[in-house]
Amino acid sequence: KAGVTQTPRYLIKTRGQQVTLSCSPISGHRSVSWYQQTPGQGLQFLFEYFSETQRNKGNFPGRFSGRQFSNSRSEMNVSTLELGDSALYLCASSLVGTSISEQFFGPGTRLTVL
Amino acid sequence: DAKTTQPNSMESNEEEPVHLPCNHSTISGTDYIHWYRQLPSQGPEYVIHGLTSNVNNRMASLAIAEDRKSSTLILHRATLRDAAVYYCILRDGKSGNTGKLIFGQGTTLQVKP
DSSP: OOOOEEEOSEEEEOTTOOEEEEEEOOTTOOEEEEEEEETTTEEEEEEEEETTEEEEEOSOOTTEEEEEOTTSOEEEEEOSOOGGGOEEEEEEEESSOOTTSOOEEOOOEEEEEO | OOOOBOOSEEEEETTSOEEEEEEOTTOOTTEEEEEEEEOTTSOOEEEEEESSSOEEOSSOEEEEOTTSSEEEEEESSOOGGGOEEEEEEEEETTSOSOOOOOOOOOEEEEEEO
16 A cells, blocks of 8 residues: 655745645545644644544645545645744645544655745 | 753764663644654654654564653664764644644754773
C-alpha cells in the first residue's frame, strides 16, 4: 500500500507570495492533518480535515488555510508569505482519526521563503 | 492537553537496550500514552501506545508506571537506524474523534557503533 505522498518536496518562494501544498493520504484514510516543523518551535499542529470538513485547528493566523476533497486528498495554502513561514510542512493521515489511531506521516514539503 | 517531560538527549551503544523516560504527572484517566519517532530527514512514525498495561510490539516495549505518571519506551537492542528524536505524546481518549497530535521537544537519541 502506498504511503502518504506530498508534493512538491521542495519549494522556494518570496515574501508576499502565496503557496499551495498538496497531500495524498493512504488509500482509505479519511483524516488528514497538517503540521509545521521549525527548529525553534518544533512540530506544531496546523489543522485536521475529516470527510471534507475541518475538524480541528491549531493556533495559526488566518493566512494558513486548507481544504479536503471528496477523495480525501488535501491541500494547504499560505497567503502573503513571511520569512517565518520557512519550515517543513508535514501531512499525516489516519483511517478515521480517533485519539488512539495511528497517524502516518508523509516526507514533508520544505518551504523556503526569501 | 496534559504535558509530558522528556530528557533533551540520550546516548546508547549499538546492540544495547535503551530506556527512554517520559514524565506525565498531570495525566488523566482517559489519556493514552503514545510514542512517535522522527528519523533524520523523515516525517514522524508511530512506535507504540498504551493506556494502563505494558505493551509490546515488533519495534519496542512500553512500560507504564502503576500510577501512570511516568512511562518508559524500551528499545531492546538499539541499532544505528534507531537514532532519532523520540516523542512521548498524551492523547485524550474521551475528547472524541481527533487526529491531532501535540508534540513536545522530544528526546534525541544517539546510537554509537
